Amino acid sequence: xxxxxxxxxxxxxxxxxxxVSGLHKWFGALHVLRGIxxxxxxxxxxxxxxxxxxxxxxxLRCLNFMETPSSGRIxxxxxxxxxxxxxxxxxxxxxxxxxCRVRERVGMVFQQFNLFPHMTVLENAMEGLVTVKxxxxxxxxxRALRELHxxxxxxxxxxxxxxxxxxxxxxxxxxxxxxxxxxxxLFDEPTSSLDPELVGEVLRVIRQLAEEGRTxxxxxxxxxxxxxxxxxxxxxxxxxxxxxxxxxEVLKHPGQERTRAFLDRFTEFSF
Amino acid sequence: MEYxxxxxxxxxxxxxxxxxxxxxxxxxxxxxxxxLAAGLLLALARLSGSRLLRGGSLAYIELFRxxxxxxxxxxxxxxxxxxxxxxxxxxxxALLGLALNTSAYGAEIFRGGIQxxxxxxxxxxxxxxxxxxxxxxRIILPQVFKLMLPAFTNRxxxxxxxxxxxxxxxxxxxxxxxxxxxxxxxRPFEILTTVAVVYFVLIYPATFLSMTLERRMAxxx
Amino acid sequence: xxxxxxxxxxLARWPMLLDGLFNTVKxxxxxxxxxxxxxxxxxxxxxxxxxxLRLPSSVFVExxxxxxxxxxxxxxxxxLPVVLNxxxxxxxxxxxxxxxxxxAFYAEVFRGGIQxxxxxxxxxxxxxxxxxxxxxxRIILPQAATRMFAxxxxxxxxxxxxxxxxxxxxxxxxxxxxxxxxxxxxxPLEVYTTVALLYLVLLVSCSGLxxxxxxxxxxxx
Numbered sequence: 001x002x003x004x005x006x007x008x009x010x011x012x013x014x015x016x017x018x019x020v021s022g023l024h025k026w027f028g029a030l031h032v033l034r035g036i037x038x039x040x041x042x043x044x045x046x047x048x049x050x051x052x053x054x055x056x057x058x059x060l061r062c063l064n065f066m067e068t069p070s071s072g073r074i075x076x077x078x079x080x081x082x083x084x085x086x087x088x089x090x091x092x093x094x095x096x097x098x099x100c101r102v103r104e105r106v107g108m109v110f111q112q113f114n115l116f117p118h119m120t121v122l123e124n125a126m127e128g129l130v131t132v133k134x135x136x137x138x139x140x141x142x143r144a145l146r147e148l149h150x151x152x153x154x155x156x157x158x159x160x161x162x163x164x165x166x167x168x169x170x171x172x173x174x175x176x177x178x179x180x181x182x183x184x185x186l187f188d189e190p191t192s193s194l195d196p197e198l199v200g201e202v203l204r205v206i207r208q209l210a211e212e213g214r215t216x217x218x219x220x221x222x223x224x225x226x227x228x229x230x231x232x233x234x235x236x237x238x239x240x241x242x243x244x245x246x247x248x249e250v251l252k253h254p255g256q257e258r259t260r261a262f263l264d265r266f267t268e269f270s271f
Numbered sequence: 272m273e274y275x276x277x278x279x280x281x282x283x284x285x286x287x288x289x290x291x292x293x294x295x296x297x298x299x300x301x302x303x304x305x306x307l308a309a310g311l312l313l314a315l316a317r318l319s320g321s322r323l324l325r326g327g328s329l330a331y332i333e334l335f336r337x338x339x340x341x342x343x344x345x346x347x348x349x350x351x352x353x354x355x356x357x358x359x360x361x362x363x364x365a366l367l368g369l370a371l372n373t374s375a376y377g378a379e380i381f382r383g384g385i386q387x388x389x390x391x392x393x394x395x396x397x398x399x400x401x402x403x404x405x406x407x408x409r410i411i412l413p414q415v416f417k418l419m420l421p422a423f424t425n426r427x428x429x430x431x432x433x434x435x436x437x438x439x440x441x442x443x444x445x446x447x448x449x450x451x452x453x454x455x456x457x458r459p460f461e462i463l464t465t466v467a468v469v470y471f472v473l474i475y476p477a478t479f480l481s482m483t484l485e486r487r488m489a490x491x492x
Numbered sequence: 493x494x495x496x497x498x499x500x501x502x503l504a505r506w507p508m509l510l511d512g513l514f515n516t517v518k519x520x521x522x523x524x525x526x527x528x529x530x531x532x533x534x535x536x537x538x539x540x541x542x543x544x545l546r547l548p549s550s551v552f553v554e555x556x557x558x559x560x561x562x563x564x565x566x567x568x569x570x571x572l573p574v575v576l577n578x579x580x581x582x583x584x585x586x587x588x589x590x591x592x593x594x595x596a597f598y599a600e601v602f603r604g605g606i607q608x609x610x611x612x613x614x615x616x617x618x619x620x621x622x623x624x625x626x627x628x629x630r631i632i633l634p635q636a637a638t639r640m641f642a643x644x645x646x647x648x649x650x651x652x653x654x655x656x657x658x659x660x661x662x663x664x665x666x667x668x669x670x671x672x673x674x675x676x677x678x679x680p681l682e683v684y685t686t687v688a689l690l691y692l693v694l695l696v697s698c699s700g701l702x703x704x705x706x707x708x709x710x711x712x713x
Contacts, residue, residue: 066615096623104621114616118634128620131630173616180620274575337649337695338688339656342667346688349680353495428558435560439660446562459570467555467563474558 016041016078017183017215018063018106023072025058025239032058034239036072040184040217045210047226047247048219050236051262056219057111059236060186063217064106065099076102104132107182111189113169115161115176121148122157125176133180140179147175151205167198171205178209185209187218223266227251235259277458281465284452288462291448292469298362298434298444302369303427309370310377315407317382328378335375341436344368348440365437373430380422384415421488424481431474445469501677502686512669513690519583519665520652523590527651530595535602549599556596561654564589569661586658594651601647605640606632638709645702649695656691666690 016039025033032055040046050056061067063074065081071090073080081102082092115124125144129135135143148154151171161169170190177185187206191199203225209216210229220226226233226247233250235243235258243250243259254260316328335343348364359367388411396406438447449466453459502509537549556564569585580588609632617627659668670687674680 064619066618099618100621100623102621103619108619110612110616110619112612114612114619116613116616116631116635118638127630128622131626132621176620274577333696334688334692337699338691339653339667341656341659342684342688342691345667346684349674350684351681353681432560435562436657438562446560446566449563450566453566453570458574459566460572460574463563463567463571467559467567470559470563471555475554478554478558 017076019075019078020063021073021075023059023062023074024070025055025062025067026070032239033062033069036239036241038241040215042183042215043213044215044232045230046217046232046234047230048217048234048236049221049223049226049250049262050242054236055239056236057188060108060188060217060219063184063186064103064108065094066108068094076105100132104128104180105182106184106186107177107180108186108188109170109173109177109190111192113161113166113173113193115169115173117161120158120160121153121164121172124161124172125179128176128180144175144179147178148172150178150208151175152201165198166194167201170194170202174202174205174209183215185214185216187216187220189219189221191220191222221266223251223263235262237262274460277461280456280458281461284456284462285465287452288445288448288465288469291443291445292473294362294442294444295431295434295446295473298365298369298437298442299427299431302366302373302434303430305366305370306373306430307377307423307426309374310379311381313374313378314381314385317378318385332375332378335372336379340368340372340433341439343372344436344440347371361437361440361442365434365440365442369430369433369437372433373426376426376429377423380419380426381415383422384419385411387418388414418488421481421484424477424484428474428477428481431470431477435470495681497682498679499682499686501679502673502682505673505676508669508673509666509687509690512664512666512687513694515663515669516652516655516665516694519586519590519655519658519663520648522587523594523651523655524648526587526591527594527598530591531598531602534595534599535606538599538603539606553596553599556593557600561589561593562657562660564593565657565661582658582661582663586655586661586663589657590651590654593654594647597647597650598644601640601643602636604643605636608639609635641702641706641709645699645706649698652695652698653691 018040020036020038023033023036023038024031036059048056048060058067062069069092071092073082073092075081081098082094084092116127119127122141122144125148126137126140129140129143130137133140145154145157148157151174153168153171153175156164156168156172161172164172174190190206191202194202199222203222206216206218207225207229218226218229228247230247233245233247234241235250235254235256237258243254243256245255249255250259251263254263313328313332316324317332319325344365347368348359348361351364351367352358392410392414393406396410401409434444435446437444438450441447445466449462453462456462534549534553537545538553540546565586568589569580569582572585572588573580613631613635614627617631622630655665656667658665659671662668666687670683674683677683
């Protein structure tokens with residue numbers, strides 16, 4: 001399925017939307033992210049790969065503050081987020097209102113979908129618009145329907161998520177994130193909890209978004225998809241960027257021994 | 272607040288409260304033991320094949336669970352002797368009421384426990400050729416006891432609290448002594464607060480044990 | 493057993509019992525409403541990240557959960573007025589005792605319900621840019637409410653049964669009225685059996701209503 005060539009637009013007008021500098025994350029005594037510098041430009045599609053426990057999900061989750069960075073700064077459109085007290089540049093406080101504004105602009109799709117089970121599919125997709133963006137119901141409904149149609153679920157708007165397959169639920173989750181019209185979309189292993197036969201329908205939707213030229217970051221184990229999807233691939237290991245480059249560079253001709261070992265494990269059984 | 276706490280009175284009356292405390296223990300532990308043992312029998316009746324046993328035990332359980340325990344105690348003291356023709360002492364009536372009440376709640380704990388044991392356990396034991404009674408005794412109940420330990424401890428807490436209602440029948444337990452002392456000395460604040468603290472010291476360890484057991488089991492998954 | 497049951501003296505005094513039943517329902521409804529408010533405040537304090545808010549609320553909850561209700565009734569009726577130099581009406585003392593005590597239990601129900609909502613729900617809401625207040629109101633509480641329902645009803649049933657203790661403060665609820673009827677008729681067996689059945693009918697019909705409500709509440713599953 002990933003064999004066909006995709007005609008995806010090249011990133012135009014490179015201007016960093018998101019900048020990360022000196023990012024560290026500790027969980028208790030565990031040093032998960034060990035100093036990451038990184039920036040995302042408009043239109044970039046970045047695939048993040050790495051073994052389990054490499055910190056790739058934690059890294060993604062720091063970008064919309066699902067995890068609070070232990071140190072380092074994140075800047076959106078050149079403005080550093082969070083506030084520091086004079087004399088203590090390492091102690092950054094993140095006021096809730098600021099985090100909410102960031103998350104409005106940086107959408108996320110989770111491995112476990114995290115749909116709201118007490119709301120219908122349509123209500124799920126409208127929720128952010130109505131509650132966060134304070135949009136009028138009618139207008140929110142229109143936009144939510146548009147996104148649900150886009151992910152191929154225009155017919156399922158009045159059912160509750162519990163009635164849907166995993167693949168359908170994940171597509172609703174994508175529509176919910178899209179409805180907010182985010183500038184960046186984060187995908188945290190969006191197909192990892194799906195049955196194998198349902199992976200394709202979700203990847204097709206993500207590919208369609210790529211064709212629209214959206215800025216996206218994807219943490220994934222689907223290396224074949226990453227190769228065709230990404231403009232840039234990052235191999236994360238032990239909490240640092242081990243190798244960064246084009247899909248060809250990282251996935252086909254890795255420069256690092258560690259990257260090669262990782263890729264070998266994945267291609268062991270492929271034909 | 273200009274109220275001055277009379278600590279000397281607390282010290283002076285404490286031995287009397289302790290006498291009541293002993294009676295509380297005499298009520299609490301036997302009614303818990305009898306109640307849980309009877310609860311097991313009730314649970315077996317509740318799960319038996321006989322409709323009569325099932326219906327009878329269900330009615331019994333609901334009757335005790337859906338009426339205030341204070342009324343049960345009063346009923347056993349004032350009403351029950353009329354049926355049996357023998358006057359009961361306040362202590363016996365209280366013990367009877369508490370034990371029967373506990374048996375109804377205990378039955379529900381056992382039933383929940385027995386039903387929660389996976390069918391595979393029954394099938395595995397039967398496949399070995401064990402008889403129903405043996406399966407229950409050797410395989411199911413040991414697992415139920417362990418599983419239901421937090422619930423039993425919880426019941427112990429409830430029974431300890433309920434035992435204070437025996438004061439209404441003039442059983443000379445802790446609460447009764449507290450009521451008597453507080454009206455004798457006109458110092459209800461000191462006496463009743465002390466009574467509350469003594470109950471807390473008696474009951475909290477059981478609550479703590481129940482929480483610890485629950486947490487440990489949750490940890491094991 | 494040659495006892496001749498005779499309900500006619502009790503039937504002749506049914507307005508008294510009816511008035512008692514009305515007072516039982518009244519005190520229960522007031523105490524449930526106040527108890528829910530107390531419970532919400534305690535639960536929010538207990539869920540707070542700040543220790544100086546969590547600790548007092550934990551102490552309050554644990555104290556009430558580990559001491560007998562009758563002690564609370566007597567403490568509010570006899571002890572508190574002495575300290576504050578006021579006098580409390582039996583109804584007010586009983587409502588205070590019931591609502592603080594049930595507040596402690598409700599707090600645990602609320603806290604348990606909120607904490608049972610999976611982390612993904614909090615994250616899903618946050619990722620849309622919702623503030624803490626928004627995600628609580630729109631996402632967490634609606635789901636927690638359905639999970640809190642059963643334990644909430646159970647707690648409220650306990651409260652209804654505990655209202656019988658108000659009789660010890662001479663408040664004219666059902667049991668106290670029954671005692672009065674008994675002292676006029678000398679028919680304890682009939683009187684106390686009747687009130688026990690009245691409680692049974694009250695609670696069984698309430699649990700029927702609760703089941704209907706729960707079915708509607710969880711319709712989305």
